[in-house]
Amino acid sequence: MGYRWVVLGIGALAQGVNAAVFLGLPAISPQLRDHFSLTLPQVGLLLGAVNLGTMIAIVPWGVFADRRGERVAMTIGGAGAAVCLLSAALGNAWVAGLALLGAGLFGASVNAASGRAVMSWFAKESRGLAMGVRQTATPLGAALTAAVLPGIAISAGVPTAFVVLASVTAFVAFAVALLVREPPGAVRGGSEHGLVLKDPRLLRLSLASGLLVVPQFTATALMVPLLHEHRGMGVTTAAVVFAVAQALGGAGRLAAGVWSDRARSRIGPLKVVSVLTAGGFVLVAVLDQAPLPVLVAVLVPTAVLALCWNGLAVTEAGELAPDGRSATAIAMQNSANYLSAATTPFVAAFVAVHVGWPAAMLLAAVAAAAARVLLQPWRSLRASSPQNSRSVS
Template sequence: MGYRWVVLCIGALAQGVNAAVFLGLPAISPQLQQHFSLTLPQVGLLLGAVNLGTMIALVPWGVFADRRGERLTMTIGGVGAAACLLAVALGNAWLAGLALLGAGLFGASVNAASGRAVMSWFSAGNRGLAMGVRQTATPLGAALTAAVLPGIAISQGVPVAFVALASVTAFVALAVALLVREPPGATRAGSDHGLILKDPKLLRLSLASGLLVVPQFTATALLVPLLSAHGMTVTAAAVVFGIAQVVGGAGRLAVGVWSDRVRNRVGPLKIIAMVMAVGFVLVAVLDEAPVPALVAVLVPTTALAVCWNGLAVTEAGELAPDGRSATAIAMQNSANYLSAAITPFLAGFVAVHVGWSAAMVLAAVAAVAARVLLQPWRSLRASSPQNSRSVS
């Protein structure tokens, strides 16, 4: 196996562990509420601290990764995140909030640096697949955490759950330090990152990505409540949710291969956006339909809403000059995190005060708006060294 696949495996593992914190922790919300004596909204604020820290730190970590390399970036970030998670286990609610903010600040290093590793080691012909593997680690890490962490929190207590998270995070940071290196002749960036952040195409891609997160998080936030409101048990609705996530995770690999074969990231992204919009409109129309019909549309629509991320991340990296992909990826991710922080509240508010169908139509409109932003577009500049490098 080529060394580049070792780098990809370590990067994907780091991405999955990072997802365990910012996506998996809601699985122990009841235990956090009881342990820290919090109300439900206060638990929401506590968990939101991770996303806030991540959003703030993404671009600075991207600049650091481009200048100093992904190994140092992810090692520092992993050790820092592990220390912050350990602090959650030792403190009260206030300290826990600050520590989770710190975990987000340090954990953001993985998002930009692991993407830079893929851009550095894989050529344009197989980068879509590689980035799909990296992106698939996010839902898998969150799913594994949701399956394991509640049992630890219930049987051993919340502090032990955070010690476990800290231990895994530290282990991955050690693996990064020992096993990850840059390819021969890798380019380090200078001081002109501001030019990348002002690039019109990157700004458009970032805004389109943020809009596509609206249907993604509308689906993930409302699928279980929607099916429950239509008479399905919570357990059965959770199974449907899990199936949709698994299909969406497999879809990340499939669309990555698709983009490699057509040598274009944004073309497939535009198609997915429009099919996704149609799916959400159908869900809105089927609001009063029998549950099996609703499920038959919800599952593929949710999978489509989950599967596109790797395409946007890869395109962001390929838009950047050689050696500056981490900064570009961080910029694109920042828009995603901002939208992810807002969408669950917005979708829930619309669903409660206007109706389920209105929330689904809002998701469809966001997908169409993203499609409009991506037209016209040229991808994979053949002259860019970022797109022609091939390392094994």
């Protein structure tokens, strides 16, 4: 019974370290901009390279994890990501962009494989909480990175910041290889993954998730530039606000997981969060020129809402899958997320610079509202799936 929490802890740690790259790096966007002599939209492209790599590789990693197990997938992926991050410290913007693309290609293993571990070791009635813990590691990893990485980048330089990320990633890959194993009787997937990827419910969930990533990454990629460059807040203070929002977003993921367990529904809470997120971004757009304390008081809870929903969608995706195919289903759901994550930083920054910051916030609101519409005709068939009755002791 106790070992499943070890697996969850290692999986959450791996998830948090992976998030330090694709969510934490925006905290040093001013330093990246200066170091590589980039414009704000170009920094968005650089940051989006990680997510592009993850989007390309996540489904193949999911299939691999279902066939070979999560320990092998996460160990290989973590080691490869560490090498790529180390390479990012050694060159110009083009080298860094390719290295971050590679970090995404390898780091994608964590997203699918750690989710499979949770689905395998936890029964349905506690899975929302467990997946919430795993997903909470994402904003917490980003928050810790936002609190520490700017100081490293300012005092020791951007290359040193990449070396630190590479070192932590390598350490976690070693921990996975040493401590993670599958439960007794674990089912391995075969060649039938195509049936999972064609499930219309999974496709609709994936599309809705991709739309919800637009407000999430609008908040993540633009919070520091909005507060620092647009409204004149000090860069360190802006990074602290970013870190606070990420930490609260992590707590929100945990709360959302408990909520879904008690409601016996992942989609019901997801619908509510979609509506509240849309409303929050409309309010941020309206208050664009309000006094800074007022803007921050609205921006932070809106960012928390935009960050808190991921565990609900990931759990629903895993529960829609046949037994032994959860990594493939989770990877499919995540692939839409990373497509949006790869494009949103650039698109949102372009709209903010060339149209206006309120327009970028309204774009995020529209995406959240569209996700809510997609989730409306939902009927879950989780109860009939072997994946959903499994219990491991």
